[in-house]
Amino acid sequence: MTRSTRRSRTVALTATAVVIALGATACGGSSSNTGSGSPSKGGTLTILDDAxxxxxxxxxxxxxxxxxxxxxxxxxxxxxxxxxxxxxxxxxxxxxxxxxxxxxxxxxxxxxxxxxxxxxxxxxxxxxxxxxxxxxxxxxxxxxxxxxxxxxxxxxxxxxxxxxxxxxxxxxxxxxxxxxxxxxxxxxxxxxxxxxxxxxxxxxxxxxxxxxxxxxxxxxxxxxxxxxxxxxxxxxxxxxxxxxxxxxxxxxxxxxxxGQDQAAIDQQIKSDGGSAQTAITQTPIAGSDLTTMAGDPSLKSRYYKIPAPGINYMAINMNRVKDIKVREAIEYAVDKTTVRGAFGGSAYGNYATTMLAPGIDGHKDFNLYSSNPAGDLTKAKALMKQAGNPKPTMSLAVENIPTHEHFADAVKTALAKIGITVNITPIDKNNYFSTVDNVKNQYDLTWGDWIADWPNASTVLPTLFDGRQIKKLPQSNNDLSYLNDPKVNAQIDKIGKMTDIKQRNAAYGDLDEQILKDAAVVPLMYMNFSEVSGSKVGGVIDDSIMAEPSLVHAYIKQ
CATH class of the missing domain: 3.40.190.10 (Periplasmic binding protein-like II)
Structure with missing residues (x-):
């Protein structure tokens, strides 16, 4: 699928995920607006999406x-x-x-x-x-x-x-x-x-x-x-x-x-007037509104905060940014505090240091780069010096929406401090993933996010980092970093044949660390998704598989 504002999905590959998924704690945390008794029949539910x-x-x-x-x-x-x-x-x-x-x-x-x-x-x-x-x-x-x-x-x-x-x-x-x-x-x-x-x-x-x-x-x-x-x-x-x-x-x-601006949608539904009472949004609350709406007690009964089994990240194109010292310098230079601010602050999610989010089987706690989420410019500059102090210009692909513009500005400002010029490439949100997933369209840096179908590492790492898929799926390539490491590919195959759950999970955690050693991606945030509905919308279910408000039982309160 799928990613924070138009977020991507994957499917599971493991033979053990049935046991794992059904034994895991369901993601939740918001107020499911299901009400009591039989749902009302009739009426029109309006979905307001920015794209x-x-x-x-x-x-x-x-x-x-x-x-x-x-x-x-x-x-x-x-x-x-x-x-x-x-x-x-x-x-x-x-x-x-x-x-x-x-x-x-x-x-x-x-x-x-x-x-x-x-x-x-x-x-x-x-x-x-x-x-x-x-x-x-x-x-x-x-x-x-x-x-x-x-x-x-x-x-x-x-x-x-x-x-x-x-x-x-x-x-x-x-x-x-x-x-x-x-x-x-x-x-x-x-x-x-x-x-x-x-x-x-x-x-x-x-x-x-x-x-x-x-x-x-x-x-x-x-x-x-x-x-x-x-x-x-x-x-x-x-x-x-x-x-x-x-x-x-x-x-x-x-x-x-x-087509309406996401912030305008948020304010319209928040006001709960007229047709907004029977409306809901499927796209997350805009970064500029998230902090205030997340803490508004008047919205509690119609605010949906769904922890997503996924990651918000920036891919570094290994074919274009070949020097690992430069890639490592980027890892240290990015200021995740300003990046998270663009997406809505702490309500959006915790800072990430791994590609596997906590709660995903196989997650391993490690941090190979800056212990300070604001980055480490001293270390980043030292790495650039080791690389010969290049002054590269890099393209950064993002969606053409305000949240991403603020994110891109944060990255541009941070990387300028180590001599990297960033040219921001906004891409139409409707076509963002079909554009960046096509190998004909190459960028040095690419924003991405990924949501697993259920919390297992096999639904994340093989899809995002098996380099053999780049050639096999040139129009649908999910390996935005173009990582094609024979060690990683071989380990993906080896783990896929393991039958012991604990052994598999440990191996996936080690694989995550190997990928970060390649400095192929900058993990940014472990995501929450927050949406809001009007006061007359009932029957909404927190879909923890999709990280979406599910509408399969939705009704309009009469």
């Missing part, structure tokens, strides 16, 4: 906002029930969470009978197969890479648009799917909770323009969608509560409006 979704095509979305919105439109094979104290994996389109055989290299799912598309036709196994297959097409880029990594033949398959099918996805009958994997994946059924494992009816697939034409088998369907302006969802009359264990259909409409 449009990067994608809502289920095979392309890799952001938390896009994925969260998709939950209203599409069903996945499995999904998360978050109504209890801990997230619980359940069957969604499937009757249960699947059956592994042959050492978890074959997974079988049986679909529920009677799940309907918005036109009343039944959702079939062939629709799911086609949906997964279309993700392999070069035209449907940007989504998670794991189907191509795990499914037999996926490394050479190019999607269904030339009439070819992927033989490793079998549909022996209308309601049965069998996936053949090239390696054991004991938590494959958690991967299938992501939107990429949803159905798409071939007859209604519009290819690269499917973002605005997503065909619904969920409780709501698209009535209209004007990119960068507004998307209106209405009830899907062919959706049935009897077939859906996760969602409700309490609203008449969901109206998502895009």
């Amino acid at each position: 449009d979704f990067n994608h809502i095509d289920p095979q392309r979305t890799y952001t938390t906002e896009g994925s969260s919105m998709d939950y209203e439109l599409v069903r996945t094979l499995t999904g998360w029930d978050e109504t209890g104290s801990q997230p619980k994996l359940v069957g969604d389109l499937a009757t249960d969470t699947g059956t592994p055989t042959k050492g978890a290299t074959v997974w079988t799912f049986h679909l529920r009978h009677g799940v309907k598309w918005q036109d009343g036709s039944e959702v079939t196994a062939q629709d799911v197969k086609y949906g997964v297959e279309r993700a392999f097409s070069p035209d449907i880029n940007g989504g998670p890479p794991y189907a191509s990594q795990w499914l037999v033949g996926g490394d050479s398959y190019k999607g269904p648009y030339q009439g070819k099918q992927l033989a490793s996805i079998q549909t022996p009958d209308k309601y049965t799917l069998v996936f053949h994997l090239n390696q054991p994946v004991a938590d494959f059924n958690e991967t299938t909770a992501m939107t990429g494992w949803s159905a798409v009816p071939k007859a209604h697939d519009t290819g690269a323009t499917y973002d605005t034409h997503v065909w619904s088998d969920g409780p709501y369907m698209i009535k209209s969608y004007t990119k960068n302006k507004e998307m209106v969802l209405v009830r899907n009359k062919n959706w049935s509560q009897a077939t859906d264990p996760i969602r409700q259909q309490n609203l008449d409409e969901i109206d998502a409006k895009f």
Whole structure:
């Protein structure tokens, strides 16, 4: 997915994550506005976002906002029930969470009978197969890479648009799917909770323009969608509560409006007047507002603070900033106090020294650089001297929003003190990740953030630092530092084969430290995400998997 204002996501890779995830303490901490008794029916929920979704095509979305919105439109094979104290994996389109055989290299799912598309036709196994297959097409880029990594033949398959099918996805009958994997994946059924494992009816697939034409088998369907302006969802009359264990259909409409300044959105919802009473934002409170809103007791019942299993960081391009002394100097020079101030101060999160956040299995406490979050200019200058006192000019890619402008200014000011000139490159927020993830677009420094699907190191380090993926996924490269260290790659493979949980976790902590020794990234903050709703919005759930307010039970208080 996904990152602090348009935050990126990943999927889990480990065979142990099922045990780990379900045994972990659920992230929470805010007031879930669920109310008591039966939810009200009717009304329009307005979503105010500063920018449009990067994608809502289920095979392309890799952001938390896009994925969260998709939950209203599409069903996945499995999904998360978050109504209890801990997230619980359940069957969604499937009757249960699947059956592994042959050492978890074959997974079988049986679909529920009677799940309907918005036109009343039944959702079939062939629709799911086609949906997964279309993700392999070069035209449907940007989504998670794991189907191509795990499914037999996926490394050479190019999607269904030339009439070819992927033989490793079998549909022996209308309601049965069998996936053949090239390696054991004991938590494959958690991967299938992501939107990429949803159905798409071939007859209604519009290819690269499917973002605005997503065909619904969920409780709501698209009535209209004007990119960068507004998307209106209405009830899907062919959706049935009897077939859906996760969602409700309490609203008449969901109206998502895009393009307003985030600070203006925050103030509008905070004021709680008129239509703001029935509104919510999916993007975090702007840095300039966060401190005051976080401490406002009048907002407590409608303020959502969700600790994210993720990291806010700045990647250093190893191919462009080749001298490790210069990279180390950057590590020491960055003033994290001013950086955190740009994002909203202490309410946004704690200072980071590792890529694995506390609470993620595999996290290891260490700090290879400055013990002072404000940095250590003396050490940074000494390192630059060892490097020959170069005076480089570096590009810094950020989103074109005020919070990021302030962040970029903080970095520019800090690095100027050690002789590095920073040219800030603002990128349209709607297209930020599709731009920086494309290897054709090279920057010296790149802001990024990353949210795991659940708190395990395997959902962070392999995706962000396996250098072999740079060449394999040139349009969807998540390795923003372009780290391609044979030692790191080999360790990723070695850890992936470990079956002992404690051994794996310790090895991931050591791998995190090795990556920081390469000075490939500057960890900035371990993140909290804070959003706010109007006083008449009920049924909001803290989604600790997505680090989003979940709207699957949302209703308007009458």
